Amino acid sequence: GNVVGVYHGTDPSAKRLLTGSHYDTVRNGGKYDGRLGIFVPMACVRELHRQGRRLPYGFEVVGFSEEEGQRYKAVFLGSGALTGTFNTAWLGQKDVDGISMREAMEHAGLCPDDISKLKRDASKYLGFVEVHIEQGPVLNALDLPLGVVTSINGSVRFAGLIQGMASHAGTTPMGTRRDAAAAAAELTLFVEQRGAAVPDLVATVGMLEVPNGSTNVVPGRCKFSLDIRATTNSVRDACATDIQNELARICERRGLSYTLEETMRAAAAPSAPDWQNRWEAAVQSLGLPGFQMPSGAGHDAMKLHEIMPQAMLFMRGLNAGISHNPLEAITNDDTDLCVRAFQHLLDQLATELS
Ligand code: HGY
Ligand code: MN
Ligand code: MN
Numbered sequence: 001g002n003v004v005g006v007y008h009g010t011d012p013s014a015k016r017l018l019t020g021s022h023y024d025t026v027r028n029g030g031k032y033d034g035r036l037g038i039f040v041p042m043a044c045v046r047e048l049h050r051q052g053r054r055l056p057y058g059f060e061v062v063g064f065s066e067e068e069g070q071r072y073k074a075v076f077l078g079s080g081a082l083t084g085t086f087n088t089a090w091l092g093q094k095d096v097d098g099i100s101m102r103e104a105m106e107h108a109g110l111c112p113d114d115i116s117k118l119k120r121d122a123s124k125y126l127g128f129v130e131v132h133i134e135q136g137p138v139l140n141a142l143d144l145p146l147g148v149v150t151s152i153n154g155s156v157r158f159a160g161l162i163q164g165m166a167s168h169a170g171t172t173p174m175g176t177r178r179d180a181a182a183a184a185a186e187l188t189l190f191v192e193q194r195g196a197a198v199p200d201l202v203a204t205v206g207m208l209e210v211p212n213g214s215t216n217v218v219p220g221r222c223k224f225s226l227d228i229r230a231t232t233n234s235v236r237d238a239c240a241t242d243i244q245n246e247l248a249r250i251c252e253r254r255g256l257s258y259t260l261e262e263t264m265r266a267a268a269a270p271s272a273p274d275w276q277n278r279w280e281a282a283v284q285s286l287g288l289p290g291f292q293m294p295s296g297a298g299h300d301a302m303k304l305h306e307i308m309p310q311a312m313l314f315m316r317g318l319n320a321g322i323s324h325n326p327l328e329a330i331t332n333d334d335t336d337l338c339v340r341a342f343q344h345l346l347d348q349l350a351t352e353l354s
């Protein structure tokens with residue numbers, strides 16, 4: 001379930017600015033991926049409330065659920081509900097313990113049948129802005145606290161299974177094996193080489209597993225994941241096609257079969273120029289050098305992008321910007337600058353609308 005707070009404007013019927021980020025994390029993740037983009041606007045609302053100030057527009061802050069898609073093979077569950085693209089077929093998916101998404105939601109006191117009512121009417125909104133840690137090394141290396149996002153890379157994900165033949169590790173001659181894990185390993189090296197072959201493209205096998213494997217059994221099955229991203233959809237799709245063709249070649253040669261299921265696809269999401277400019281004006285107002293960069297990571301903003309204009313502000317992370325790792329770290333000073341930038345954007349928007 002999403003958690004939503006609205007700081008109403010002087011005119012409750014005025015259009016709203018939407019903001020927020022996700023409160024879920026990856027397994028063994030950091031503390032700031034997502035949460036920063038919830039707390040920063042909350043700090044802005046707290047300050048407006050302390051000043052007794054109302055804006056000439058509503059300010060809606062959302063803590064999105066399930067952006068990462070760890071428990072089920074579905075991502076952007078919370079933001080997808082707001083854009084009206086939540087796929088009700090996901091409710092039947094079962095997690096590793098056999099619990100369906102519908103059961104998990106009902107257990108949490110949520111009513112899955114209400115999801116369709118969460119769709120936002122984009123005509124009632126000015127746009128969506130999101131603050132997020134960069135999750136990469138660029139700002140840290142340039143010693144810049146803040147950066148403005150130009151576009152969020154497009155991504156596609158797959159869940160794969162290679163099927164060979166489990167057999168005795170001691171008696172099966174090397175030349176007659178149908179080793180699913182060796183095939184997956186060969187594919188993984190191809191993914192790495194293909195991802196490195198083109199600028200602004202990344203390709204990752206993040207999960208690799210021999211289900212119920214044993215030391216003394218030639219792997220009969222091997223599960224794997226694919227995560228392919230690029231600044232343009234065409235570069236992303238060309239890479240996905242090459243990897244799928246290589247998978248077919250490897251399995252053909254080794255006498256194996258495979259399944260490959262697309263589990264997520266998100267188009268590249270360029271920032272709306274006027275919202276990007278507001279972030280740039282905010283950064284400049286702090287006396288900081290302006291810096292624009294693409295986002296290699298996916299964000300709820302790319303979901304809201306489907307129904308309204310959006311732009312993001314990045315804040316540097318420490319430890320070379322490491323993320324999806326407990327070493328994720330930020331500083332209070334940078335976070336203070338981030339809040340001030342957000343306050344500047346709110347004030348500039350208020351001035352524009354007044
Ligand atoms: O995978 C991503 O880019 C994001 O953390 N969901
Ligand atoms: Mn993440
Ligand atoms: Mn995130």
